[in-house]
Amino acid sequence: MSGCVMASPTSTVIYLDIDGVLNVGIRDRGTAPLLLNDTNQRMARDVADPSSLPRQERECVERVNSVASKSIGKADNGTYSSFACRGAEQVAGPLVARLAEIIQAAGDPCVVLASNWRKPKYQSKVRRLEEGISKQLGYDFTFGGATGQVNEKDAVDRLRCIGEHLNAFCSELEPSTALRVVVLDDFFVTPLDGWTMECGSRIASTADVESYLYRCAELPGVNVKMVHCYTDWVTNGGLKVQVGTGLTAACMRVALGFLNEGSHMTGHDSNKCVDLIPISARQRADVMQSVDSKRSGSSHVQRLRTMLSKAMPRPTFTRFSAARLRPPSAIKSL
Numbered sequence: 001m002s003g004c005v006m007a008s009p010t011s012t013v014i015y016l017d018i019d020g021v022l023n024v025g026i027r028d029r030g031t032a033p034l035l036l037n038d039t040n041q042r043m044a045r046d047v048a049d050p051s052s053l054p055r056q057e058r059e060c061v062e063r064v065n066s067v068a069s070k071s072i073g074k075a076d077n078g079t080y081s082s083f084a085c086r087g088a089e090q091v092a093g094p095l096v097a098r099l100a101e102i103i104q105a106a107g108d109p110c111v112v113l114a115s116n117w118r119k120p121k122y123q124s125k126v127r128r129l130e131e132g133i134s135k136q137l138g139y140d141f142t143f144g145g146a147t148g149q150v151n152e153k154d155a156v157d158r159l160r161c162i163g164e165h166l167n168a169f170c171s172e173l174e175p176s177t178a179l180r181v182v183v184l185d186d187f188f189v190t191p192l193d194g195w196t197m198e199c200g201s202r203i204a205s206t207a208d209v210e211s212y213l214y215r216c217a218e219l220p221g222v223n224v225k226m227v228h229c230y231t232d233w234v235t236n237g238g239l240k241v242q243v244g245t246g247l248t249a250a251c252m253r254v255a256l257g258f259l260n261e262g263s264h265m266t267g268h269d270s271n272k273c274v275d276l277i278p279i280s281a282r283q284r285a286d287v288m289q290s291v292d293s294k295r296s297g298s299s300h301v302q303r304l305r306t307m308l309s310k311a312m313p314r315p316t317f318t319r320f321s322a323a324r325l326r327p328p329s330a331i332k333s334l
Contacts, residue, residue, distance in 0.1 A: 012109035012180040012259070013169065014102070015147070015162050018117045018129070020186030020244020021229050022091040022099060024083045026063050027189040027242035029056065034064060037085035041068050059239055066235050067243055075249030083246045091129060098247040099184075100136035105259040106182070110144035114162050114185060118146035155187035156197060159209065163216035170219040178221040181213060182255060186229045186244030225258040227251050 019025050024036035034040060044064035051058065068081040076082070083092045103109060117126055126143070134141040147161040162183060173179065194204040201212045206226040213224045229251050232242040245251070 011177070012106040012182065013144075013166070014106060014109050014111045015114040015165075015181070015183045015185065016099070016111055016143075017158075017185040017187075017229075018091065018113075018115040020189055021115075021184050021247060022095045022129075023085050023244075024067065024080050024092070024246045025186065025189055025244035026067050027244075028060055028063065033189050033244065034060065035085060035090065036064070036067055036080060036083065037089075038087065040064050041081060041084055044068070062235060062237065062239050063241050066233075066239075066241050070233070070241075070243075072245070072248050073250060075253075080243070080245070090125070091132070092246060093132075095246045096129070096132050097136050098252055100133055101252070102182070102184075102247075102255050102259070103133070103137060103141070105256050106180070109182075111141075112165065113143050113146040114158065114165075114183075116152065119149065152188075155190040155195060155203075158185065158187055159197065159203065159212065163213055166213055167216045167218060170217045170222065173219060175219065176221065177219065179217070179219060179223070180259070181217070181222060181224045182258065183209065183213070183224070183226045184229065184247070184251075184255070185227075189230065189242050189244045191230060191232065191242070192228060223258075225255065227255050 019033070019035075025033040026036060028034050041064060044061045045068075047053070047061050050061045053061065068079065068084070070080050072078060072080055072082070083095060085092050103111065113126070117129075130142055145165075147165045150157070150161060152158050152161060162185075166181065170177075170179065192203055192205055192208065194202055196202050197212060201208065203209060203212065206228050209226040209228075210224040213226075214222055217224075227247075229245045229247060230243065231245050232240060234240050247255075
């Protein structure tokens with residue numbers, strides 16, 4: 001079970017993305033997202049005449065400046081610049097502190113890396129992150145596992161990986177187990193705007209994500225909460241800006257509301273918790289049959305279980321590792 005020991009009576013699994021959750025990421029057309037950090041902010045701010053730059057570089061400067069000056073919301077009382085990574089860091093201290101608050105509210109959760117940071121070649125940076133989380137918690141923290149080592153390209157891949165991990169995880173539990181599942185992810189800085197899973201499920205809201213994962217779990221006592229760390233807007237110049245926001249106060253309200261106010265709370269719309277519509281056994285069987293049809297038979301599930309029984313590699317940073325802007329003639333994305 002991914003190295004996690006399940007507590008009683010209700011246990012919690014947290015699926016954690018890093019980029020866009022513990023830092024702020026800015027979607028950049030055709031390339032990897034930009035990291036909001038001190039260097040990028042300074043480079044973008046110091047461009048005296050953005051109009052003299054090629055289009056892609058000009059848009060990059062405009063996006064970074066727009067995000068840095070954008071108000072997060074009344075509850076955060078500041079701009080996204082307050083969540084910028086400092087120096088060479090690739091996670092933001094205030095956001096790591098907020099993750100620690102979620103972990104504390106969950107009790108003794110199993111925190112599973114669903115991020116690209118889970119890849120073995122990034123172990124050292126994940127260990128450093130574990131040290132930072134441990135400092136916030138006041139006790140030693142380590143990740144309980146990671147989703148499968150596959151090459152994710154988009155939000156569909158990410159959600160599928162989480163669903164497969166959850167399915168294998170729950171298959172090792174007793175049918176009577178009560179399990180809370182919290183997903184903290186920006187889905188590759190992607191809106192929930194109607195993209196479709198391979199099994200045919202349409203994802204147009206956080207409730208759709210929760211329903212999909214509930215069905216993947218095949219466990220009656222599972223309750224799922226999706227915290228989508230994402231927003232977008234259009235600048236005065238007409239440029240669309242898409243942002244992995246990090247754990248804003250609105251995101252924290254959703255996560256802590258679920259953990260503190262009762263595990264029966266599932267689904268939310270516009271950061272308001274609502275009850276998930278019950279799913280019949282027949283509906284669940286239909287969905288799982290569709291999911292299973294995409295797999296290569298029972299050997300696929302067995303491989304997942306074998307993977308979960310082994311010590312999972314501690315991954316580290318990937319997408320945001322080169323998150324700097326070039327001065328000033330060209331801008332480098334993540």
